[in-house]
Amino acid sequence: MTGAVIEQRTPTIGEALRRIRQEAATYNGVWSWLATVDHKRIGLMYGATAFVFFLIGGVEALIIRLQLARPESSFVDADAYNRLFTMHGTTMIFLVIMPLAVAFFNLLVPLMIGARDVAFPRLNAFSYWLFLSGGLLMTASFFTGNPGGSIFDGKLGAPDGGWFGYAPLTLNQFSAGTGIDYWAFGLLILGIASMAGGFNFVVTIINMRAPGMTMFKMPLFVWMTLVTSFLIIFAMPVITVALFQLLFDRLFGGVFFSVAAGGTPLLWQHMFWLFGHPEVYILILPAMGIVSEILPTFSRKPLFGYPFIVFSGIAIAFMSWGVWAHHMYTTGLGTTANAAFGISTILIAVPTGIKIFNWLGTMWGGSIRINTPMLFALGFIAMFTIGGLTGMLHSMVPSDFQQQDTYFVVAHLHQVLIGGALFGLFGGIYYWFPKFSGKLLNEKWGQLHFWTMFIGFNVTFQPMMILGLLGMPRRISSYSDGMGWGLWNMMATAGAFLIAFSIVVFMVNVVISLRSKEKAGADPWDGRTLEWAIPSPPPAYNFAEIPQVKALDDFWHTKYVESETGVPVPVVAGGAYGDDHDSGEGLGIHLPSPSILPLIAALGPAIMAAGFIYYDNPWLLPLIPVGVVITLVGVFGWALEPATE
Amino acid sequence: MIVDLATLVLATGTKAVFQNPAYLLGVPLVALGALVLAIALSPFELRWPQPINEADLDVLEDPPEGHPEAAEYIKVGIFLAAVTALEVALYYMDLADGALLGMLLALSALKFVIVVLWFMHLKFDNKLFSIMFTGGLVLVAGLFTIVLATLGSSLV
């Protein structure tokens, strides 16, 4: 039988792209994730990716702790140790805490301000793919960065200059191989991703608020997102310049940080900490925002001193630009500079303290429920306060001369970043998990997670405080038996494994909870902000009808009125903002169409970076133009395709 | 230039490309030209917006409110050119270092402000833009003044 031969025509590029868009718009299958521009899906991808990097960074930490558990240990050699602690720090800061915070920005900001998406959905997807490619590029250095051999010969290739990469340690002279190149290019790409996100969220928050939601009716988390985004916008370019300078020195023989040519490595320290100190607040402010949402819900009271918390957040952002040199007291800045930066550092504790007292005020007299999110929020307040107070000890110049480069600094920064940022972020995960999965996380497993993590955290890092005061320097791969540091180090290692156990508990909890049949409902915590007004998980279009906002905590006011004695009384049939529909079609809502082009555009920079790293190899040099072409194809296609069909 | 570049690469390997900074700039320029050509002659189906009714186009209208007319832009341009000429003239005059420095900085700032106010429309536009842009400028000027001061450098 010979029927008519149906001609198989290859589709044009335009047709192929359109097919991807159509497929992605059905919200099923792989394409719908690769081409998604939905802020909720992008947020989930950010969160999942960051969690994978969290596990990688956690394994690095456990190896470090195993090495230090006993004196004169030889679990890993000094070279591998340097690479491990560098990647542990870089991974945890740039690939875990920042993207986890961005995951919350993505998931929550449009819902909290009553919008259907962010201002630039495709730019948002671009940010995510750029983040992923930057993270993968940096992690790839493990395999290929070592001049002595690959990871399969037992040689780790990762960068070895510490997370703040001080020149001249990072110059060719002291760091052969390509590890630092991967690190610098990786950070450049991550920086661009963060800046794109920063622009997007500032525009979204300034311009996309629901009618009636003035700036001072926004939830506090949105405020902290705005402040953090501004910090990102202004801080990232500075590190971008510094990284370019480092790369010019390493790759093309530049002399920016060369003392022999008359330059000064202190320039790197200034540039790094000009970025680095605002970065500290980029890490902590989102967690503060999350805690400011959890506390009122579980205390069943409005946030105490809302304007004070907002303005102290803004004050922190401004002051964070005037404290960078407290990382550099021992570099010989001179007494005047040291005194000035000491004073500004002490002053920045004031707005931080204002926040803590207002959180305590929020709980005061409230009818408090202790659920897992609340436990993490309380853990945040306690641990962050300790972290902040140890920071105060560093602000005093004479005291800091003693603590510089000891474990006291390591203990302080982990106290702030785990006890602060990570506790806040885990609180956020427990709090908003039902909103995006439709299932509550199991309470028993959650409490087990919190308590093992809380105890493990204190058993790990309080001994480090003591080790620092005993004079143990940071970044040493081994120490002799006679120093008397063995016991405290063993304790810290045991604590680290308890933290690891708590993370396993968390993962088990996620699996158990997702498999459970019980549905969470739209508003499981009796929440106050707009995201609880819509179904869990939210439909693609978020709000069937854009809410009209009349007050701060508007959703709460649709559920409760205040009686004459000030007690909240439920409103009959309150808490509904219009009815539910399965799809936006019937409602006449046009969502931005999916697009694969942000993904394509985001592939280019990492390919270019690989070309630059290996530019003296004529076979790999062409990666540079290939990367440029891929980026341009992506960007041009993006600019020319319509945003919605 | 391409021939030069090819000879250089053949003779000394790819690393030599980066020795002469002119190539760093020249190669992108050539690439740029090629790309523009490729777009102009592109066979791909590019789904651009539909052309708008030709009939509408013959009507020339007044500029929207708040935007200056072309003549005003040209006047501003002539003024900017004059200031630049003055700068170069000052450079060749035999002035005291401090006076020259002050005048050059002032004239440069004047040009900067005029371009921002007229060409970038900050004079007519939303104040939010001015606040953000000035914020960035003040921040970077302040930060690097402190960095230069602590590292013992100054303009004079």
Next chain:
Amino acid sequence: MQHAPTADVQHAPTIDAGHETSTGIDNRKLLMWLFLASECLFFGGLIGTYLLYRNSGVAPPCPQDCVFDGVMYQGLFDIPFTSISTFVLLMSSVSMVLALAAIQRNDRRGLGIWLLATALLGVTFLAGQAFEFTAFYNEGLTLNANLFGTTFFVLTGFHGAHVSVGVLMLVSMYIVSQRNGWTKEHSLNVELLGLYWHFVDIVWIVIFTLVYLIQT
């Protein structure tokens, strides 16, 4: 639905798009200004580094006449030449606003002419820069010759890269505007590109004074 959904407003007629936002400001214009504010920090870092290392070099060649080991070296800067390329870039800003003024009056042909003129002036500036780089290179100033070479080439090179991107966008905009028959409804696109182009110009105004003219 009285509220339009969130979307890139890239291809919607843009002149009124601003009225749907909370502040009445167009999303894309806000994005562009945020980007420019952020770029201030980027160029500020590069210029700051140049200023820090002025006169710190330990080897010739130098921008202005200098003496090393009793030998006098002639300065590299050719002020008349650079003045002309500065003038060219300044005039490109004028032609850019004229392009905007043209499309705001619905004059698509004028838009095309001025866009091309701007691109041409930009390319002239870039050619001047390539010539200058080559001349300096022949005088012995390489990227790794001394602090002046490193800081000068990286600062002006990044500026040149920004101009190149601008030229690419100008030419693309010329093609798209003529093929698709842009009207005044599309003038925001031109305005945004103009903001970028003028920013690159004011960065050069600063560089010309701080790097070339100031001698001490």
